[in-house]
Amino acid sequence: MMRRVLPFVASLFMATPLASSINKSMAGGVRTEANSVSAKQMQVAFYEQDLQNLYHALNVEQQGLHYDVFEKAMTGYLNLKQDNKLGDKQLLTVVDFSLPSTEKRLWVLDLANKQVLFHTLVAHGHNSGENVATNFSNENESNMSSLGFYVTDSEYMGKHGRSLKLNGLDLGYNDNALMRSVVMHGADYVSEDFIRQNGRLGRSLGCPALPMDQYAQIIDTVNGGTCLFINGQSPTYSSNYLNTEVAMAAYLGGTQSI
The missing domain is CATH 1.20.5 (Single alpha-helices involved in coiled-coils or other helix-helix interfaces)
Incomplete structure (x- = not known):
């Protein structure tokens, strides 16, 4: 050291x-x-x-994950660890809605083994924007995506089939996620074929919808109390979990090694 x-x-x-x-x-x-x-x-x-070092070991810069987004996601992850809100899996899922829907903008990171488990497409809400999400909401029936930190909850079978509940932790930004049924699920409009035909992905009612050929594996991997961070272009977003001092205390105290 x-x-x-x-x-x-x-x-x-x-x-x-x-x-x-x-x-x-x-x-x-x-x-x-x-x-x-x-x-x-x-x-x-x-x-x-x-x-x-972790950022470079994961090799995510070449995949389009900017360091400032990664740093925010890690800060929140460590804050949630310090607050005992996460399970035992050392996983971090990052969604960057500042990128267009034509790019792979979801990463599932295995922090313990310094590996990217998934890097794939993900849809944003219908009223958040066309190819790029620019509007976000915490309101029911807004059909918009919600920014911030989530902890994965339980699975259920819904109208989209197998789905994963998301517990939003940022008051005023995503804490209505469970009530709004903002969940991870598969959708046929999340595919390269859809992009070729329409110039962008299809859009959800606010859910981070996943490709049909990967959603089940992703749900299997990230369920059980793991951290999800959804980033986007918003000058007003703030979070109590973006506390660098708490993140450093969690890291230096041995709560999480990176």
Whole structure:
């Protein structure tokens, strides 16, 4: 750990006013303050470097998952872990609705083994937009997608066949998901053939609908209390689970290694 972190700490430390302060005075108070700040810098550098390492190990940049979206998703995942809201599976599902529906914009990440289990198409809500989702809602019958952090709930058989309930945790953004029946399910309008014929995917009533040839495997994999993060272009979205200090505490405390 020290070999990985010290170069970062050294560069950060030399760039701060503390370096010049120590040159001016070796008083005990100055030395104590410097040691305290440098320890904090070491923690930040270690956490941020490991997050970057995980991103590169997963090789998701080449698949179109931007680092800022990945970082937000991981921050929420660690917050939920710290809050004991997730099960034992170390899985993170990321949906990026800032990308067009013609691109594969869903990833299921195995954080323990640093593997991408699924990378596939996913539909957004009918009233969220055409090829790109630009509008989001938490309201019933809005037929829009809802942004934020979810925890996968139980399965059931509905009008779309086998489906997976999603428990939205962001108050005011997606906490009506269960009431709205926003679920994971398969749909024949989520396919490359549909894109070729229509120039975009079909759209759901707000559900993150999946390809028919993969939805069952994805449900099998992510059920049982795993984290789902739906990202989108919204200047107003905020979440209590995007707390970096809590994420670092979860990581440094051993709740989750990355």
